[in-house]
Amino acid sequence: MxxxxxxxxxxxxxxxxxxxxxxxxxxxxxxxxxxxxxxxxxxxxxxxxxxxxxxxxxxxxxxxxxxxxxxxxxxxxxxxxxxxxxxxxxxxxxxxxxxxxxxxxxxxxxxxxxxxxxxxxxxxxxxxxxxxxxxxxxxxxxxxxxxxxxxxxxxxxxxxxxxxxxxxxxxxxxxxxxxxxxxxxxxxxxxxxxxxxxxxxxxxxxxxxxxxxxxxNFFEYKSTGIVDVGFASQPPEQKLLAFHSEQKRISVSENPEFLVFWGELWGLRIADRLTLKFKNPKGEIITNQKILKNNQASFMYYNGMKRPKSGWINGTYTGKITLERLVNRKWQVIASSQKQQLLP
Known part of the structure; x- marks a missing residue:
């Protein structure tokens, strides 16, 4: 099986x-x-x-x-x-x-x-x-x-x-x-x-x-959703996220070399649009966007940044992932989730 x-x-x-x-x-x-x-x-x-x-x-x-x-x-x-x-x-x-x-x-x-x-x-x-x-x-x-x-x-x-x-x-x-x-x-x-x-x-x-x-009640039928989101010290290996060893490897320290925000989703369809936003404590935002070319039973998307030469800005970093789908020729939000990371 x-x-x-x-x-x-x-x-x-x-x-x-x-x-x-x-x-x-x-x-x-x-x-x-x-x-x-x-x-x-x-x-x-x-x-x-x-x-x-x-x-x-x-x-x-x-x-x-x-x-x-x-x-x-x-x-x-x-x-x-x-x-x-x-x-x-x-x-x-x-x-x-x-x-x-x-x-x-x-x-x-x-x-x-x-x-x-x-x-x-x-x-x-x-x-x-x-x-x-x-x-x-x-x-x-x-x-x-x-x-x-x-x-x-x-x-x-x-x-x-x-x-x-x-x-x-x-x-x-x-x-x-x-x-x-x-x-x-x-x-x-x-x-x-x-x-x-x-x-x-x-x-x-x-x-x-x-x-x-x-x-x-009856089990709600849901065709698409978010598995999990998180911050990491480096890009995670999607297939290994269920292992303690991978969670330890990507855990964020007080002064990481990289800070990555990731999101894993399931049930994605062709032409779905994913938007990933990464905001630092000053409110500055990095945005990445991707339109899927194929159906995806499971999919991971991430972005992030390397530690600045001047060091990380102290405070809260926010990551947000949004999944949109064309419904009657208009983008409709299907799922969205965010998480915050405090540095140091």
């Missing part, structure tokens, strides 16, 4: 403890024993976590999510809950059992970040990384993948209740960003939890949705 957050697709199959998830399907209304799910992540969606990829709703070639949007990729079989803000991820976001059940399988010894650091060979036949599979009876099962090494709190045969912590969101297996890959099956056939049905096309009614969130 690989959830790269890139536009290229790949096939996800789960072979766990003799379980093979295939698309046998479920007809609307053929069962009245469907479970109801709480959120599998203990974070606010879409404020602290976002859904970056949904189940691929389009049979055959091409891909679409259940709304006919593009938040999926070829044959993607799950829902990817991405953690926004790297400090939140490094602190630890609990993964929760979505409903009562019995643990069928678990793994917790796969290292985080092997795919990023070492490539395909390091995760061969271990694409799901650390994971938990729960049986909810009557043919229903859920899978929780890419969990943090050593974080799994349950064992095979354990009974769990909805809301029990079963692990922590991680970076294990074949993935390029911190997230939980959540997958649902009925009688071993893939089910999209947003429709309660086998993927058979987009704009599918959600009356059979398996989600049962507080106050009857």
């Amino acid at each position: 690989k959830d790269r957050g890139q536009s290229a697709g790949y096939y996800i199959g789960i072979v766990l403890a003799g379980l093979f998830f295939i698309s046998l399907g479920r007809a609307v209304g053929d069962t009245d024993n469907s479970p109801r799910f709480i959120s599998p992540v203990d974070c606010s969606v879409p404020l602290e976590c976002s859904i970056q990829n949904y189940v691929d709703a389009r049979p055959g070639t091409g891909y679409r999510d259940y709304t006919c949007g593009t938040l999926s990729y070829e044959r993607h079989k799950g829902t990817d809950f991405r953690v926004l803000r790297y400090d939140l991820y490094l602190k630890g976001v609990p993964v929760l059992a979505v409903a009562d059940g019995i643990v069928l399988h678990q793994r917790s010894d796969a290292s985080d970040g092997d795919y990023i650091l070492k490539g395909d060979g390091a995760v061969y036949r271990q694409e799901v990384g650390n994971n938990v599979v729960i049986d909810h009876l009557n043919g229903w099962q859920t899978t929780y993948a890419h969990l943090k090494k050593g974080s799994v709190t349950v064992s095979s045969g354990d009974k769990v209740n909805a809301g029990d912590v079963i692990g922590i969101v991680g970076l294990s297996g074949k993935t390029e960003f911190p997230h939980l890959h959540f997958q649902t099956s009925y009688n071993k056939g893939l089910i999209d939890p947003f429709t309660g049905e086998k993927p058979s096309g987009c704009i599918t009614p959600t009356k059979n949705s398996l989600w049962n969130l507080p106050d009857g």
